[in-house]
Amino acid sequence: MTTTAQRTRTTSYVNAILEAQRQLLTADPNVFLCGEDVALYGGVFGTSRGLMAEFGPQRVVDTPISESGIVGMAIGAAATGLRPVVEIMFMDFVGVCMDQIVNQLAKMRYMFGGKATLPVTIRTMAGGGRNMAAQHSQSLEAWFCHVPGLKVVMPSNPYDAKGLLVAAVRDDDPVLVIDNKMQLGMQGEVPEDLYEVPLGKARVVREGTNFTIVATSRMVQEALAAAEQLGADGLNVEVVDPRTLQPLDIETIATSVRKTHRALVAHEAVRFGGIGGEIVAQIQEEAFDYLDAPVGRVGAPFSPVPFSPALEALYVPNRDTIVTEVRRILGKQV
């Protein structure tokens, strides 16, 4: 249910998350937050700053460093009616609790004949760009999109960060909300009230006529910058942000491609086996007759995230990578 919000003001991505969490705690006594250093410390990224003081240590819970235990505990709590919001500090740490997420959380509803409802939200932080090296920089969203039973959300701006988180927490299925650490300082218009951005609905971020870039998370800003640059090539680029990767709003994407006839998918994750491959496959299923060129993909090289700032700068895709790939698709020399 989307509420029409009245007053908005400019605030940061991190404040949008903080505000969503505060309002969710206020609005629903079943909501609680837990994770490593979320309470007293306020979250290492500041996404729960002050909330323990406001709501008490039972609703904003510091946990030991026990990812598997935290997620499992949230599953149990959710199975009997609570709405846990679990923070896994860095997305890389999901490796420690994959069993609970993939084998327990994702399976229980189906495996128990629809009799279990698990409204668990897992918030986590993905992405490179801060020289945090191979074990603190990954973008692993494709892993979870592949697992039936999970929903996967990747906001690209403060407005969506708040609205999608609210929708995720209110959703009765397990949802992973994957933020990108490079976006935390991003400013944007955010309504003061509680509102939802519906799950499973893409957004046309920039309208265009003859090329579609489907971009996720941080790549949305890069795609917008690329679109400006490509204007010089006579391209009028449409940028579509899926916002939710599972379920995927292929209709909005396909509608755009049917209009523009050419497309590229950009994400920060490793290109091989990334969600881009799935989106490209669905585009050709839904809009094959409309395509004038192969659908392109931009993603990270097939390697772990390097520490070296020099190498990492080349590793993370950006506007230039996108521009280059668009021109390649169009058969232009770079």
Next chain:
Amino acid sequence: MVDSITRQSPSREQFVTFYRQMQLIRRFEEAAALSYQRRKIGGFLHLYIGEEAVATGMIAALRPSDTVVASYREHGHALAKGMDPKAAMAELYGKVTGCSRGKGGSMHLFDTSIGFLGGYAIVAGQMPIAVGLGLAAVQAGRDDVTMCFFGDGAVNEGEFHEALNLAKIWNTPVIFVCENNLYGMGTALARAHAVQEIYRRAEVFNIPSERADGMDVLAMYDVARKAVEHARSGNGPYFIEAMTYRFRAHSMADPELYRTKEEVARWRQRDPIPRLRAQMIEQGLATEADLNAMDAVVDRQVEEAVRFAEESPEPPVEDLWRHVYVGYDSKDMT
């Protein structure tokens, strides 16, 4: 027989070695902090300042063919195991001359030639790896031992328990060293541990364990010799809880709101370096002038390391795709 080893008091040479080693770590870390503040080092930087006696005393009981693994606060362990400060500093700078070619950074030092098998940034991730190192030595018929360093935060992860159990059932020569600095990042021991006497956690696995003063290099060396003798003689794992304290923040990005300045000041009075210095003077093992001369040597070493790091080249672009697999690069796999 074990007691006869521990009762020997260290020779003057050992005192000197300890002093130089601790001072090298201290000055290395101070230089790293300065470079970080000057933005020459990016990403995370977790300093070992205050905890030098643990790695120094423990690793002094090892021989070159023994192996060490540690967490992401591992500069001190790498240096104590014999890493060239130049290679370590260059790694922090992300340069190709770094011990991991700049691809690992501060948290991922590594050098098999000195038996330093890595810094790992997923809490407790190194612990089962240590068991494997121990197992390999046994299977190869070598009497080498493995020392595994981890923080108090690690003991609440599943891998901690799995590693201790495996080490015991296979009788592997692993010395587990818990560096208990009282905080798992920003969460105090009492808020995260059902049993705060961490050495007692080993009791349920029938692994002999004890607590030691991690602010006293001589005490650490004593307990290290006992533990190494135990493991090397085929008696299986040993567990040490070193009570210590990090004088600096968790990482350079930590505002330290979870502990008081008074507490930090109290622990600083137990600084292991002035303590050893005073003992050496008192026992007539060195004069102020001797110790100052040693400091000057260490300072030159660290200065050289910094200069080396600054003058070293960045990794070549091809390194992005190198070392993903053996024998071929992954450039064409994207």
